[in-house]
Amino acid sequence: MTxxxxxxxxHSATTPVDPRVVEAMLPYLTxxxxxxxxxxxxxxxxxxxxxxxxREVARMIGARPNEVVFLSGATEANNLAVRGLCEAAxxxxxxxxxxxxxxxxxxxxxxxxxxxxxxxxxxxxxxxxIVRVDDVRAALRKDTVLISIMMANNEIxxxxxxxxxxxxxxxxxxxSHRHLWYxxxxxxxxxxxxxxxxxxxCDLLSLSAHKMYGPKGIGALYARRGVRxxxxxxxxxxxxxxxxxxxAVPAIxxxxxxxxxxxxxxxxxxxxxxxxxxxxxxxxTTKIPDIVLNGHREHRLPHISNISFRFxxxxxxxxxxxxxxxxxxxxxxxxxxxxxxxPVIRALGHSEEKARGAIxxxxxxxxxxEDVDYVIEVLARVVAxxxxxxxxxxxxxxxx
Amino acid sequence: xxxSETFKDHIANPRRAGYLDDVNAGAEQTNPVCGxxxxxxxxxxxxxxxxxxxxxYGCAPTLACGSVLAEMIEGMSCAEAAALTRQEILQILGGLxxxxxxxxxxxxxxxxxxxxxxxxxxGPPASRPQ
Numbered sequence: 001m002t003x004x005x006x007x008x009x010x011h012s013a014t015t016p017v018d019p020r021v022v023e024a025m026l027p028y029l030t031x032x033x034x035x036x037x038x039x040x041x042x043x044x045x046x047x048x049x050x051x052x053x054x055r056e057v058a059r060m061i062g063a064r065p066n067e068v069v070f071l072s073g074a075t076e077a078n079n080l081a082v083r084g085l086c087e088a089a090x091x092x093x094x095x096x097x098x099x100x101x102x103x104x105x106x107x108x109x110x111x112x113x114x115x116x117x118x119x120x121x122x123x124x125x126x127x128x129x130i131v132r133v134d135d136v137r138a139a140l141r142k143d144t145v146l147i148s149i150m151m152a153n154n155e156i157x158x159x160x161x162x163x164x165x166x167x168x169x170x171x172x173x174x175x176s177h178r179h180l181w182y183x184x185x186x187x188x189x190x191x192x193x194x195x196x197x198x199x200x201x202c203d204l205l206s207l208s209a210h211k212m213y214g215p216k217g218i219g220a221l222y223a224r225r226g227v228r229x230x231x232x233x234x235x236x237x238x239x240x241x242x243x244x245x246x247x248a249v250p251a252i253x254x255x256x257x258x259x260x261x262x263x264x265x266x267x268x269x270x271x272x273x274x275x276x277x278x279x280x281x282x283x284x285t286t287k288i289p290d291i292v293l294n295g296h297r298e299h300r301l302p303h304i305s306n307i308s309f310r311f312x313x314x315x316x317x318x319x320x321x322x323x324x325x326x327x328x329x330x331x332x333x334x335x336x337x338x339x340x341x342x343p344v345i346r347a348l349g350h351s352e353e354k355a356r357g358a359i360x361x362x363x364x365x366x367x368x369x370e371d372v373d374y375v376i377e378v379l380a381r382v383v384a385x386x387x388x389x390x391x392x393x394x395x396x397x398x399x400x
Numbered sequence: 401x402x403x404s405e406t407f408k409d410h411i412a413n414p415r416r417a418g419y420l421d422d423v424n425a426g427a428e429q430t431n432p433v434c435g436x437x438x439x440x441x442x443x444x445x446x447x448x449x450x451x452x453x454x455x456x457y458g459c460a461p462t463l464a465c466g467s468v469l470a471e472m473i474e475g476m477s478c479a480e481a482a483a484l485t486r487q488e489i490l491q492i493l494g495g496l497x498x499x500x501x502x503x504x505x506x507x508x509x510x511x512x513x514x515x516x517x518x519x520x521x522x523g524p525p526a527s528r529p530q
Contacts, residue, residue, distance in 0.1 A: 313459055316459070319403070319460050352435065356435075385414075388417060388418070389414050389417035391457055392457050
């Protein structure tokens with residue numbers, strides 16, 4: 001039996017836990033067993049570990065430790081940020097400004113609020129996948145209480161002008177729009193870009209550990225001091241009453257270590273990912289016809305490449321690549337469990353056919369040049385095979 | 401549910417993909433919900449399907465169902481082919497998740513349309529090589 005070579009190019013979905021992170025968390029699964037709420041030795045040992053991790057996560061984003069709330073992940077962080085803020089701020093207005101390319105969790109939260117009578121403005125992103133500050137300004141209303149724009153998109157990696165939006169919000173507040181708050185989801189950007197809550201000017205910011213070589217099941221919400229949130233999980237005093245439930249100590253410790261490593265190694269990781277990604281795109285462009293590189297070429301994260309392969313659907317491509325040992329992802333309808341193709345690619349103004357053929361390749365710190373060589377070889381072959389059985393490809397050929 | 405090995409094999413190695421030059425029956429159907437397309441071309445002689453080819457655009461189950469269909473009907477009499485059900489396609493593929501079973505329905509629909517007498521002298525309307 002032959003062993004399939006496995007190449008993981010889906011680091012935007014999740015990353016492997018760094019062995020140094022595993023090493024840090026292991027004692028908290030065994031001998032360091034305390035509940036941080038306990039007053040005895042074990043409890044205080046766990047409390048100290050959680051506090052240390054909180055300092056590391058806070059340091060990564062330029063926040064104070066007591067502004068960091070640990071919770072189960074980015075989806076919960078987005079829920080606490082948006083629902084928590086909106087429920088508390090409802091007397092001041094019921095309008096949210098967001099973008100058309102937010103993460104599905106944010107989109108779902110906004111849809112749920114809309115169902116409850118909130119008004120949602122979803123800003124366009126144009127062909128480059130970037131929100132315009134002028135559009136945010138133009139969408140502001142007297143009853144706008146929240147602006148939520150992600151720092152970098154999870155499918156195409158485009159980086160949004162969140163500091164400029166933050167500056168504009170400061171001006172608005174100074175102009176008497178006092179009840180206006182600003183949230184950003186930095187899940188994809190964390191560990192890839194320097195993040196500073198003061199420079200961004202945000203009130204709320206969502207983080208997840210498993211996109212930066214930490215474990216799944218742990219995330220954080222930065223909530224600026226003084227910002228009122230209605231807790232979404234109640235029944236305990238933990239996390240300064242913002243999120244009830246015994247702290248996931250081993251995962252929190254791991255998150256702290258992952259954050260520390262992400263800050264220390266960001267430059268090297270980015271250089272490596274960018275070099276591989278750029279080489280990959282150069283070779284794909286040369287060897288495979290009829291492709292579209294999605295999103296802005298410069299203003300994007302260094303590790304993501306999103307490509308639409310014309311005339312074929314992403315799921316068949318994904319399965320074929322997987323059979324050859326290459327793991328990628330697609331926002332295509334059939335894979336994601338919906339009937340609509342990727343809203344992100346559609347938001348770029350692309351046709352449904354281009355959206356259905358979009359594949360995301362996301363590189364990580366353990367990928368190498370040999371991985372790129374292999375993926376290019378497999379990809380060219382698989383795309384050609386799928387086009388051979390596509391009526392769209394034949395029609396396009398006949399039209400030439 | 402996960403896709404079976406048979407399913408994956410049909411995706412990696414589609415059977416009877418393409419278009420017949422000397423086609424004398426055929427049809428194309430589009431799933432109105434998701435936009436998947438399946439095209440079938442047949443060469444029928446004396447009531448028997450001598451050759452079958454398919455082209456497909458859409459999610460992986462549509463591709464796999466097209467491949468299974470074209471492979472299984474070659475050599476069948478038209479009557480046998482017309483009696484096929486989507487369950488038989490699903491069985492060969494080791495089943496499909498419920499929300500993807502429409503692909504098997506599309507395959508049966510295109511087959512029955514191709515076998516209708518009115519389509520017997522027609523090739524698939526689109527995609528015929530120029």
